[in-house]
Amino acid sequence: MPPACPTSNTPPGDPVLAFGSIAEYSSVPLAQGRDCTGFRAYLSTGLPQYDSQSYEFFGHLTDGNSMYSVALMSQGNSTSTGSQRPSLTFEEAGLVFNELDQNQGPLIGGMDGVADITLPVSLTYQPWSINVEEQDFGHPAQTMSMKVVSGRIGAVGAVYELIVSTPTGLIGSGTSEPTTLTIRAKDTTGIIQWGYGPNGFFPLWMFDGTPLPGAHGPIPTTDQRGPIMSTYGGDIGAYLAATNDPMTGQGSHYYSMPLVEVEQWSVTIGSTTHSGTGGSLFFDNLTETYNDSAQYVVGNQYSWTEFSVQLPGSQQGMLIAVTGQPEVGDLSYAMIGGAGSEQSVNGTLRPTANWPQGAIHITADPSNSWTSPQSCYVYDLTYDVRLDASGTRPAADFVFTAVASNQEVDALNRPVYEGLFSYSGTLDGKAVSGYAWGEIQGRPPAGNPTPPNC
Secondary structure (H helix, E strand, O other): OOOOOOOOOOOOOOOHHHHOOOOOOOOOOOHHHHOHHHHHHHHOOOOOOOOEEEEEEEEEEEOOOOEEEEEEEEEEEEOOOOOOOOOOEEEEEEEEEEEHHHOOOOEEEEEEEEEOOOEOEEEEOOOOEEEEEEOOOOOOOEEEEEEEEEOOOOOOOOEEEEEEEEEEEEOOOOOOEEEEEEEEEEEOOOOEEOOEOOOOEEEOOOOEOOOEOOOOOOEOOOEOHHHHHHOOOOOHHHHHHHHOOOOOOOEEEEEEEEEEEEEEEEEEEOOEEEEEOEEEEEEEEEEEOOOHHHHHHHOOOOEEEEEEEEEOOOOEEEEEEEEEEOOOEEEEEEEEEEOOOOEOOOOOEOOOEEOOHHHEEEEEOOOOEEEOOOOOOEEEOEEEEEEOOEOOEOOEEEEEEEOOOOOEEEEOOEEEEEEEEEEEEEEOOEEEEEEEEEEEOOEOOOOOOEOOEO
């Protein structure tokens, strides 16, 4: 937490259900919204009652000559999705590393299994750390470690050490090499609560009152889109504060550290080593749970385009995105936080601006696209983003362009373009430029082509 937020070194001993059992909006604080110690405990406690709990560092590394994109993640997924009760957790830990100037595509590696049965998993409070390990007989152990080596998680000035050791290879190559990545980085902003209410609920779609199809009959919904757009001017925060609609299962609890500055790093892939002292990472923590309607939405053509934007000149970060699904339509969000943010009672920072729906315009430029030779999906690589000034919100105008064409990640047979973008433009009338992490859904190929003959 920032220095003004005192917290104890002794964990409070909250039971897991004190942190809630499903992602929803509430004006009543759970343990994580209570105070700084409670929020640190939330980041340090395994929560199997949620369907997904993830910790992710992603961004870019430099060695003075070349630029590399990197992403590492530890994610626990419920083995009984939608149950809203503690159960076994299926753990996934992975690494994506891309030498961008080679344009060969990302190297990918990792491990998965049932937490504490096939994969030993530990999550500690002081110092905060996550460690995941897989040991196959006759092979070197695979490990993923994220930990605080100085300070406290979420606090300005905290230093993080990230170490991954796992074989990696290009998708479809059938070969891999031992890979070890080590990063030491310092947080310069503190942790931002992107969501609403004391527990940071972050909605990802809106219902219009039309029932959704269900295996056991229609799934009822309430009309949220109508009042949000007509009565509250597209401002989801104003709608939630006025109605206290829980929007149960329609999103996640979402926290980020947007500027974790790399102090030193090294990676060894087979017999080749790269190292440097430059780069910057974005950290995300998301916890989400799906009820019946949410499971239908995310399982049926749900898509998103999102940019996690770093603004080192002003010590801020932004989220800019549109999510959508045919039955529920689109929801756009754009927010900024960091320097100048107010602090919540639990130590997290509130966004300084949050644009309403009608003020967000995200447009792909189809003249710059790339067809993946692995999946035949087509990805737009340039996006124009305009955020209209409204009330106390500044105007913004950005152009995002992928740094390299080949940044597709095929996870669970769902291809997605995930990697580094550069941007330039204006924010509140001032010129800005830098880097952002993009997650882009591609267009599936027409017909039934066989890669790489797309």
